[in-house]
Amino acid sequence: MKIFLTRSIFTAAALLMAFPLARPACAQTASPGLPGSPVDSAYAAILTNAKVVKTLEDIKADDARTFAEQKHITEIPAPPYKEKIRAEYYLKRFHELGFKDASIDSEGNVIGLRKGSGGGRPKLVVSAHLDTVFPEGTDVSLKEKDGVILAPGIGDDSRGLAALLSLIKSINANENIMFVGTVGEEELGNLRGVKALFRDHGDIDGFISVDGLGITRVVNQATGSHRYEMIFRGPGGHSFQEFGLPSAIHAMGRAVAKISELQTPADPKTTFTVGTVVGGTSVNAIAAEARMAVDMRSDSTEELLKLEARLLDLVKQAVTEENARWKTDKMTVEIKLIGDRPAGIVAMDSPIVQATQRAVSVITRAPRVTFAGSSTDSNLAMSLGIPAVTIGGGGEGGNWHSRNEWYRPVDAWFGPQNALLTMLVLTGLDGVTKPALQVRAGK
Numbered sequence: 296m297k298i299f300l301t302r303s304i305f306t307a308a309a310l311l312m313a314f315p316l317a318r319p320a321c322a323q324t325a326s327p328g329l330p331g332s333p334v335d336s337a338y339a340a341i342l343t344n345a346k347v348v349k350t351l352e353d354i355k356a357d358d359a360r361t362f363a364e365q366k367h368i369t370e371i372p373a374p375p376y377k378e379k380i381r382a383e384y385y386l387k388r389f390h391e392l393g394f395k396d397a398s399i400d401s402e403g404n405v406i407g408l409r410k411g412s413g414g415g416r417p418k419l420v421v422s423a424h425l426d427t428v429f430p431e432g433t434d435v436s437l438k439e440k441d442g443v444i445l446a447p448g449i450g451d452d453s454r455g456l457a458a459l460l461s462l463i464k465s466i467n468a469n470e471n472i473m474f475v476g477t478v479g480e481e482e483l484g485n486l487r488g489v490k491a492l493f494r495d496h497g498d499i500d501g502f503i504s505v506d507g508l509g510i511t512r513v514v515n516q517a518t519g520s521h522r523y524e525m526i527f528r529g530p531g532g533h534s535f536q537e538f539g540l541p542s543a544i545h546a547m548g549r550a551v552a553k554i555s556e557l558q559t560p561a562d563p564k565t566t567f568t569v570g571t572v573v574g575g576t577s578v579n580a581i582a583a584e585a586r587m588a589v590d591m592r593s594d595s596t597e598e599l600l601k602l603e604a605r606l607l608d609l610v611k612q613a614v615t616e617e618n619a620r621w622k623t624d625k626m627t628v629e630i631k632l633i634g635d636r637p638a639g640i641v642a643m644d645s646p647i648v649q650a651t652q653r654a655v656s657v658i659t660r661a662p663r664v665t666f667a668g669s670s671t672d673s674n675l676a677m678s679l680g681i682p683a684v685t686i687g688g689g690g691e692g693g694n695w696h697s698r699n700e701w702y703r704p705v706d707a708w709f710g711p712q713n714a715l716l717t718m719l720v721l722t723g724l725d726g727v728t729k730p731a732l733q734v735r736a737g738k
């Protein structure tokens with residue numbers, strides 16, 4: 296995951312909270328979780344429930360084993376499109392933890408369903424992603440120094456995967472929950488795992504992704520992106536003898552010049568860049584081919600599509616101008632979509648955001664919860680209008696997507712504890728609370 300923008304919400308309630316048995320004395324702000332809301336009353340009931348308190352303790356007691364699991368998962372390589380070995384291990388763990396019917400779907404996602412009792416319960420997905428950004432052959436062995444672990448993918452998202460297993464281990468209730476290890480979350484995968492999940496399961500009412508580490512940062516906004524590769528092609532020829540032919544590099548240069556003058560809104564934040572260019576074969580040859588890769592992002596689908604339409608038009612104009620310059624029609628451009636992540640937002644007053652914010656405050660006693668925009672598996676759910684958040688798996692770390700990625704297990708159990716409370720409030724606890732998450736109309 297990557298964080299693009301942040302927004303902070305102050306919760307007075309968090310300061311006053313005596314975890315885990317008492318409810319907040321008051322909540323003074325207009326922020327989510329006002330006293331009397333369904334989420335607030337659900338927490339009041341859940342936090343005084345002996346079974347829930349015990350489960351929170353069990354998760355904490357499982358911390359060392361969860362960390363060992365995280366390290367084990369990290370050392371099973373999972374390059375883009377090659378998550379299979381890690382997926383098979385994850386499936387084995389699902390089976391061992393009681394999901395007898397767990398399986399790997401046609402896209403490669405590992406799925407275990409805990410069936411809810413009674414009808415009318417919402418179906419919630421709790422997930423983490425199996426894939427890493429690291430290509431095949433990357434050394435994924437752990438290096439440990441002064442309590443810090445260095446290894447590619449140790450945090451992103453081995454932590455999420457391990458947190459999910461700890462959570463599964465600790466619960467016995469009958470919530471209607473689908474646990475999923477997804478494939479294809481990172482760049483090249485283009486969310487192929489969650490795309491397949493939502494295609495195959497039209498009955499999902501809510502989605503939680505455990506990705507990243509920080510507990511007090513919650514993602515409720517999906518930054519959308521469209522990426523293109525543009526391949527300019529012409530006849531090519533000798534720079535002197537065949538002068539007069541159109542050049543692929545010149546055509547691309549015209550396109551880059553036009554793109555660089557585009558104006559986009561600051562809010563919703565909308566961006567573009569020509570990230571890479573390659574082309575030509577020799578200094579004394581009119582280039583026959585040139586390629587560039589373009590990245591466009593926005594927090595709004597509408598703005599993203601507007602920008603895309605303008606940019607693609609400019610590229611075509613550039614080709615027309617290059618052809619006109621040399622009175623030919625030999626220059627062409629092939630435009631390939633290489634990245635497509637939808638944008639979306641979940642309202643601050645929606646039950647899933649309220650439930651997550653309250654869980655974070657209870658678990659960490661942190662006064663601040665930061666809401667952020669990012670690109671994660673939740674993008675897809677958000678773009679479909681399905682309530683979704685991405686939450687941290689616990690602990691500290693950094694150098695994401697680099698071979699020097701590091702992790703330190705500081706209060707790491709906060710991750711699965713946070714997921715547990717959020718999950719229980721959303722799906723309801725049998726005989727104790729009603730689900731805060733709504734079953735979608737027309738399901």
Ligand SMILES: [Zn+2]
Binds near residue numbers: 296452480506507
């Ligand atoms: Zn990630």
